[in-house]
Amino acid sequence: MTIDARLDQRLQVNDFSIKLANVNGTGSSSANSLLMQAIFRMGIPVSGKNLFPSNIQGLPTWYEIRVNKSGYTARALEYDLVVAMNAQTYAEDINDVRHGGYVVYDSSWPLDPDLTRDDVTFIGIPLAKMCLENFKAPRERILMKNIAYAGAIVAMVGIDVSLVADLLAETFARNEALKESNQKALRLGYDYAIENLDCPLPFYVEPMDANGSSILINGNMATALGCLYAGATVAGWYPITPATAVMDNFIALCARYRRETVASADPEVPDTKRNNYLIIQAEDEIAAIGMVLGASWNGARAFTSTSGPGISLMNELLGLAYYTEIPAVIVDVQRTGPSTGMPTRTQQADILLCAYASHGDTKHILLFPANPNECFDFAVRCFDLAEQFQTPVFLLSDLDIGMNDWVVPELEWDDAYVWDRGPVLNDEDLATMSSFFRYDSLNEDFVATRTLPGSDEKGAYFIRGSGHDKYGHYTESPPQYQEVVDRLKLKHAASAKHVPAPLIERRENATIGVITVGSCDLAVREALDELADAGVPCDFMRVRGFPFVDDVRAFVDEHVHCFVVEQNRDAQLRSLIAIETGLSTEKMHPVLNYGGFPLSAQQVVEAVLLKLEN
Amino acid sequence: MPSITKPLIPLSPLPKNDLGLTIRDYEGAMSTLCAGCGHDSVTAAIVHAFWELSTPPHMIAKLSGIGCSSKTPTYFVRGAHGFNSAHGRMVPIATGAIAANRELTYIGISGDGDSLSIGLGHLMHGIRRNVKMVYIIENNGVYGLTKGQMSASADIGSRPKKGEANVLAPIDPVAMGLSLGATFIARSFSGDKEQLVPILKAAMAHNGFALIDVISPCVTFNDHEGSTKSYKFMREHEVKEVETDYVPIRAEIRAKIPADAATEVTMHDGSVVRFRAVPAGYDPHDRLKVESYIRDRESRGEIVTGLLYVDESAKEIHEVNATPPTALSKVPFSSLCPGAATLATMQEDFR
Numbered sequence: 001m002t003i004d005a006r007l008d009q010r011l012q013v014n015d016f017s018i019k020l021a022n023v024n025g026t027g028s029s030s031a032n033s034l035l036m037q038a039i040f041r042m043g044i045p046v047s048g049k050n051l052f053p054s055n056i057q058g059l060p061t062w063y064e065i066r067v068n069k070s071g072y073t074a075r076a077l078e079y080d081l082v083v084a085m086n087a088q089t090y091a092e093d094i095n096d097v098r099h100g101g102y103v104v105y106d107s108s109w110p111l112d113p114d115l116t117r118d119d120v121t122f123i124g125i126p127l128a129k130m131c132l133e134n135f136k137a138p139r140e141r142i143l144m145k146n147i148a149y150a151g152a153i154v155a156m157v158g159i160d161v162s163l164v165a166d167l168l169a170e171t172f173a174r175n176e177a178l179k180e181s182n183q184k185a186l187r188l189g190y191d192y193a194i195e196n197l198d199c200p201l202p203f204y205v206e207p208m209d210a211n212g213s214s215i216l217i218n219g220n221m222a223t224a225l226g227c228l229y230a231g232a233t234v235a236g237w238y239p240i241t242p243a244t245a246v247m248d249n250f251i252a253l254c255a256r257y258r259r260e261t262v263a264s265a266d267p268e269v270p271d272t273k274r275n276n277y278l279i280i281q282a283e284d285e286i287a288a289i290g291m292v293l294g295a296s297w298n299g300a301r302a303f304t305s306t307s308g309p310g311i312s313l314m315n316e317l318l319g320l321a322y323y324t325e326i327p328a329v330i331v332d333v334q335r336t337g338p339s340t341g342m343p344t345r346t347q348q349a350d351i352l353l354c355a356y357a358s359h360g361d362t363k364h365i366l367l368f369p370a371n372p373n374e375c376f377d378f379a380v381r382c383f384d385l386a387e388q389f390q391t392p393v394f395l396l397s398d399l400d401i402g403m404n405d406w407v408v409p410e411l412e413w414d415d416a417y418v419w420d421r422g423p424v425l426n427d428e429d430l431a432t433m434s435s436f437f438r439y440d441s442l443n444e445d446f447v448a449t450r451t452l453p454g455s456d457e458k459g460a461y462f463i464r465g466s467g468h469d470k471y472g473h474y475t476e477s478p479p480q481y482q483e484v485v486d487r488l489k490l491k492h493a494a495s496a497k498h499v500p501a502p503l504i505e506r507r508e509n510a511t512i513g514v515i516t517v518g519s520c521d522l523a524v525r526e527a528l529d530e531l532a533d534a535g536v537p538c539d540f541m542r543v544r545g546f547p548f549v550d551d552v553r554a555f556v557d558e559h560v561h562c563f564v565v566e567q568n569r570d571a572q573l574r575s576l577i578a579i580e581t582g583l584s585t586e587k588m589h590p591v592l593n594y595g596g597f598p599l600s601a602q603q604v605v606e607a608v609l610l611k612l613e614n
Numbered sequence: 615m616p617s618i619t620k621p622l623i624p625l626s627p628l629p630k631n632d633l634g635l636t637i638r639d640y641e642g643a644m645s646t647l648c649a650g651c652g653h654d655s656v657t658a659a660i661v662h663a664f665w666e667l668s669t670p671p672h673m674i675a676k677l678s679g680i681g682c683s684s685k686t687p688t689y690f691v692r693g694a695h696g697f698n699s700a701h702g703r704m705v706p707i708a709t710g711a712i713a714a715n716r717e718l719t720y721i722g723i724s725g726d727g728d729s730l731s732i733g734l735g736h737l738m739h740g741i742r743r744n745v746k747m748v749y750i751i752e753n754n755g756v757y758g759l760t761k762g763q764m765s766a767s768a769d770i771g772s773r774p775k776k777g778e779a780n781v782l783a784p785i786d787p788v789a790m791g792l793s794l795g796a797t798f799i800a801r802s803f804s805g806d807k808e809q810l811v812p813i814l815k816a817a818m819a820h821n822g823f824a825l826i827d828v829i830s831p832c833v834t835f836n837d838h839e840g841s842t843k844s845y846k847f848m849r850e851h852e853v854k855e856v857e858t859d860y861v862p863i864r865a866e867i868r869a870k871i872p873a874d875a876a877t878e879v880t881m882h883d884g885s886v887v888r889f890r891a892v893p894a895g896y897d898p899h900d901r902l903k904v905e906s907y908i909r910d911r912e913s914r915g916e917i918v919t920g921l922l923y924v925d926e927s928a929k930e931i932h933e934v935n936a937t938p939p940t941a942l943s944k945v946p947f948s949s950l951c952p953g954a955a956t957l958a959t960m961q962e963d964f965r
Contacts, residue, residue, distance in 0.1 A: 040965075233945060233950065236706070257952045275935055280710075283738075287703075287706035287709075290703050291706050294706065316700055410958075415953055415954045417951075452943070454695070457693030460694060463699075465698065
């Protein structure tokens with residue numbers, strides 16, 4: 001190590017980033033999340049981002065851990081420590097470590113001298129050799145290498161090793177052999193580091209109490225919980241990255257919380273299970289949304305979960321749902337498009353697609369969660385809104401929220417919650433009426449009263465995606481057709497005050513407004529703190545629902561400059577604001593991150609400063 | 615799809631069913647299909663079947679896709695709940711509806727374009743899931759609403775009104791149903807109400823997906839010389855060797871068993887389907903024999919009609935999923951939401 005590098009080793013307590021470079025399919029992700037989870041249990045704000053390939057085995061994969069005592073846990077672009085476990089990407093990974101940082105590599109094989117850097121400390125640990133000597137089975141030797149390097153890192157950054165041992169014990173509670181080999185591997189790495197290295201490194205963790213009652217959860221699990229709590233009974237779905245885990249989790253939750261035992265009257269006959277749910281793996285996303293429409297028409301709460309390619313396929317029936325006014329909840333865990341795009345990479349590029357899904361004049365309700373906590377709350381609100389407004393409602397999550405573990409406040413449920421089924425007539429209501437027509441009796445939000453199949457004959461009507469008048473009858477008459485579609489526009493506008501309101505946070509003397517959405521939240525907040533420190537105070541607005549309330553327009557109006565930070569190429573949120581408010585895009589400067597990795601504060605700060613300089 | 619209200623002309627005295635309803639109570643709006651369209655005859659058979667079974671109209675859900683056939687749910691049982699969906703997408707919508715409320719009787723009306731082209735995948739999966747519904751293909755070999763293009767069920771050599779004879783092999787829903795494991799397969803002819811009504815009633819009693827292919831000639835685009843889906847062709851080539859009666863539960867005791875009765879199938883609800891006449895060696899429970907019989911007749915240019923195959927032992931979608939015996943949509947919220955205390959407990963796993 002050069003003197004320069006040593007000088008750059010400032011002491012960093014609870015403020016550093018680690019990048020772990022692995023080969024996918026080797027079991028590294030569980031070792032990596034183990035580290036993250038242990039740091040979480042030490043009460044320190046932390047995030048873990050899995051940057052993985054669309055592949056089962058053999059391609060490069062990375063995991064980034066950011067520890068930050070101030071709660072800045074968006075993706076960092078500067079790494080204090082790189083754990084280079086993938087020879088394919090050595091050059092790139094070694095290049096990524098900051099000046100004065102550290103690289104851990106497997107010294108069972110010599111490192112190519114061309115790859116070394118003078119300003120970085122290289123720490124070789126003979127991981128493969130250690131595992132070869134200590135484990136017999138070939139697969140075990142590969143898997144345990146991960147736990148061994150995790151053990152070394154535990155020592156190097158001062159993580160409480162007993163916490164890690166506890167986590168392993170919990171994970172392998174039911175498998176004594178695995179528990180034993182994992183503990184052994186952890187010790188191998190840990191002891192090696194303690195004996196051979198100067199531990200801890202200049203950056204390390206110290207216990208804090210910042211996490212309180214927070215939980216560590218991914219958005220797909222939180223969304224599934226929201227659907228469970230909202231009372232969804234029917235789901236249609238088709239497997240797709242990164243949304244599959246929404247339904248995997250929903251299936252598991254239903255099996256656990258929705259299954260009743262029906263006692264058998266006959267002692268010879270065993271008790272039976274009764275499932276208060278029906279989840280159908282469809283033949284494609286068209287069928288998945290079709291099932292949702294059928295079930296919702298029939299009065300069940302139903303949803304589907306998908307990603308961009310699925311939304312593309314669902315467009316046809318989303319138009320049917322919009323025009324015939326059938327509730328539907330669609331979870332879109334956005335990934336990188338267009339086409340197949342990069343299925344395991346994140347983006348927010350379905351905003352316009354979802355806002356105006358399907359041919360003809362259509363507009364939908366969108367909810368934009370920023371983290372798993374909001375995934376839970378907003379999922380429930382989606383079901384209420386869908387039935388209140390008898391229309392499709394989208395929960396626009398993304399891969400970063402959905403598949404990564406986030407530290408968020410614990411989820412809360414109010415037992416006084418009553419599900420809002422919207423205006424629905426029952427047979428007693430019908431008995432008091434001389435006649436019923438589907439679209440002619442409106443509430444203050446322009447929503448027409450509906451009946452459910454099985455209602456008395458008086459409530460029977462015929463749903464049709466073809467032109468219809470306010471009675472639900474077929475029409476080709478211009479005024480009768482327009483009367484219905486004009487009301488649909490009013491209905492959509494009326495929903496604005498019911499969707500989650502934008503979060504607006506103001507700073508003194510701010511003349512600049514920064515608008516953002518969804519998972520950009522943490523990076524933008526961090527950027528605004530940095531900008532304020534640099535003498536550029538900015539107001540903050542995160543939109544959380546579409547259609548927009550007047551506050552969105554007012555926010556743009558009242559700032560000299562606005563920046564719209566989002567994760568797509570075409571500034572879709574900016575376009576949507578411009579289209580829907582009539583404001584010019586000129587005042588709204590786009591700040592765009594769309595390469596597939598989550599946004600970092602640095603990108604926002606640089607973009608804002610660059611624009612202000614010019 | 616204009617709907618014209620049918621004038622209710624009181625013709626007294628019309629017979630009443632067990633609900634005190636006359637056949638008029640099972641009718642719908644006036645058909646706007648071409649005069650002589652086979653589909654109108656199918657509609658009449660459906661009206662008859664529901665009336666005879668005394669199905670409460672409000673407990674019927676009628677669904678369709680897009681096309682001439684898909685217009686017909688407007689023309690029967692005005693008191694039923696209807697859903698005219700999108701082209702080819704009726705099966706998924708019906709599947710979701712059935713998932714939510716198993717208490718209704720579901721009837722889906724489709725055509726050969728809707729079922730065998732754009733909606734083929736959905737139909738196959740509806741069969742595979744054994745969704746409990748009656749599924750009728752009003753099969754005329756032609757796209758009517760877009761004026762006469764050949765459909766996927768058109769036979770090789772069949773001539774459209776204009777243009778060249780069809781050279782592509784047809785997709786036969788009966789053969790497809792047999793190979794997919796469909797649990798109820800019938801073929802009929804719109805011109806034969808006597809055969810179609812008992813088949814429809816048996817289909818409604820069937821515990822699963824009941825596939826009925828009804829050859830239903832298009833008088834405007836496919837009823838000419840050279841068509842294999844014309845009235846004339848059907849009358850000349852139909853083979854009615856498999857004949858069935860439907861015996862509802864309450865009538866069982868007084869129903870006389872005809873001398874030529876071959877075999878009986880007891881349906882899930884206790885009613886009985888009685889095969890009155892079947893050819894020697896024919897077994898409506900034996901997929902292979904049914905298939906080889908049909909193929910054999912086909913090779914001689916004959917079209918076999920009747921209730922061809924029944925398997926009443928298979929589980930329908932709700933049995934497979936162990937759902938409650940009543941509608942999922944009626945399960946109270948308190949049974950669906952685990953509540954705040956459980957949420958607090960389960961979050962221990964996220965720490």
